[in-house]
Amino acid sequence: MTTTARLRTTARRTGADHLTRAVGRHAGTAYLLSKGYGRLPDLRRAAGGPEAVAVRMLGRRMVALHGPRAVEFFYDERNVRRAVHTLDGAPRRERKALLMTVLSDPDRVGLLVERVREEWERAAADWPEREPVVLFDETARILARAVCGWAGVPSYGTHETTARDLVAVVDGFASMGPRRLRARRARKRQEVRLTSLIEELRYAGVPSGRTTPAQAVAAHRTADGGRLTPHTGAVELLDILRHVVAVAWFVTFAAHALHRWPQHRVVLTEDEGREEYARAVAEEVRRFYPFVPFLGGVAVADTWWDDVPVVAGDAVLLDVYGHHHDPELWPQPYVFDPDRFLGPADTGGPDLLIPQGGGDPTTGHRCPGEDITLAVLTALVPRLARLPHTVPEQDLTIPLNRIPTRPRSGYVMTDVRPEND
Structure with missing residues (x-):
């Protein structure tokens, strides 16, 4: 028997055997789909904690990987093709360069x-007259207004409509049923209007010098000198908008954290060290709270991960939630502790903190919007800390079987008063 044949035979056996040992006869697809963020950590614990577990889901073999070594393996295009992306290789890197130019400059x-700060202050001034205030909804509208103004995207209708569509696009990325349907409809509406915008910008001509992100997308040239189709340009521009509005999840998580652990408000209201501590809080929010449960791809070649065979065509999942709550990687992982991000800049390398993917952001699949997420969150965390308000009785639980999750109530505030300077 050849090496490839042995690997494939072992793969068939280990997929079924791991599933049976790990979760028993009641496991199946329903179990895996219902567990949400806890599905992969549960499988690892039940299997004895290995860094790779092979299972079968929806009739397909799947290999779940865990740990910094797994991040490096997962983001190597010789091993895994990202299933959630329509492009890989040179075309993906070219389009990634466009997003990096816009989102990381x-x-x-x-x-x-600066626009986010202005929109926050404008909205917060009205909150005392408009109670109760649902922070998640308010933040989504703030970010939609800010990013559209910044990106050079006119408001068709109201910013509330735009915010609702962008929230729906993010909210439906890993869902089934009504949320997925809402996301598809919202994406189609936004792609239609953004396609028209790209066409209008090209007709008007893109000015020289500093351009808006919308103008940069409209003027972008591919490696062969051609332009993106208007629809493709719209898809890229929509990605930029949704990256920013998705920060509403993290802002709401930050408010939840400051409510549960109010001692962190004290440092955030002091002048000395405020920005450094705000950034540490932002990083800890991204680590502690669940946004992406795992990342998916497809194995492109027959290989092994430790003693687990990985066969070309296997689904490969990178365990993100379990990674951020592993005591081997993060001491006391269920303690919200911003101090872990203070001090030396070296916090374990780029593959230790991966809330928005891992690897090199320029050449790999790490989210190009990570710089913006961190910058916006760092700017808003001190404002949350200085905002006097009451948190009335509400459901602040964060369901781990909903992806992406957030506090059920959206974080309701009453008795909102002007921000403390």
Whole structure:
């Protein structure tokens, strides 16, 4: 028997055997789909904690990987093709370069953060007259107004409509049923209007010098000198908008954290060290709270991960939630502790904190919006800390079987008063 044949035979056996040993006869697809963020950590614990577990789901073999070594393996295109992306290789890197130019340019990020601050202050001034205030909804509208103004995207209708569509697009990325249907409809509406915008910008001509993100997308040239189709440009521009509005999840998580652990408010209201501590809080929010449960891809070649065979065509999942709550990687992982991000800049390398993917952000699949997420969250965390308000009785639980999750109530505030300077 050849090496490949032995690997495939072992794969068939280990997939079924691991599933049977790990979760028993009641496991099946229903179990895996219902567990949400806990599905992969549960499988690992039941199997004795290995860094790779092979199971079968929806009739397909799946290999779940865990740990920094797994991050490096997962983001190597010789091993895994990201299933959630329509592009890999050179075309993906080219389009990634476009997003990186827009989303990681320090000057552009700074301008966006300034717009977010302005929109936050404008909205917060009205909150005392409009109670109760649902922070998640308010933040989504703030971010939609800020990113559309920054990106050069006109408001068709109201910003509330735009915010609702962008929230629906993010909210439906890993769902089934009504949420998925809402996401598809919202994405189609936004792609239609953004396609028209790209066409209008090209007809008007893109000015020289500093351009808006919408103008940058409209003017982008591919490696062969051609332009993106208007629809493809719309898809790229929509990605930029949704990256920013998705920060509403993290802002709501930050409010939840400051409510549960109010001692962190004290440091955030002091002048000395406020920005450094705000950034540490932002990083800890991204680690502690669940946003992406795992990342998926497809094995492109027959290989092994330790003693587990990985066969070309296998689904490969990178355990993100379990990674961020592993005591081997994060001491006391269920304690919200921003101090772990203070001090030396070296916090274990780029593959230790992976809430928005791992690997090199320039050449790999790490989210190009990570710089913006961190910058916006760092700017808003101190404002949350200084905002006097009451948290009335409400359901602040965070369901781990909902993806993406958030506090059920959206974080309701009453008795909101002007921000403390």
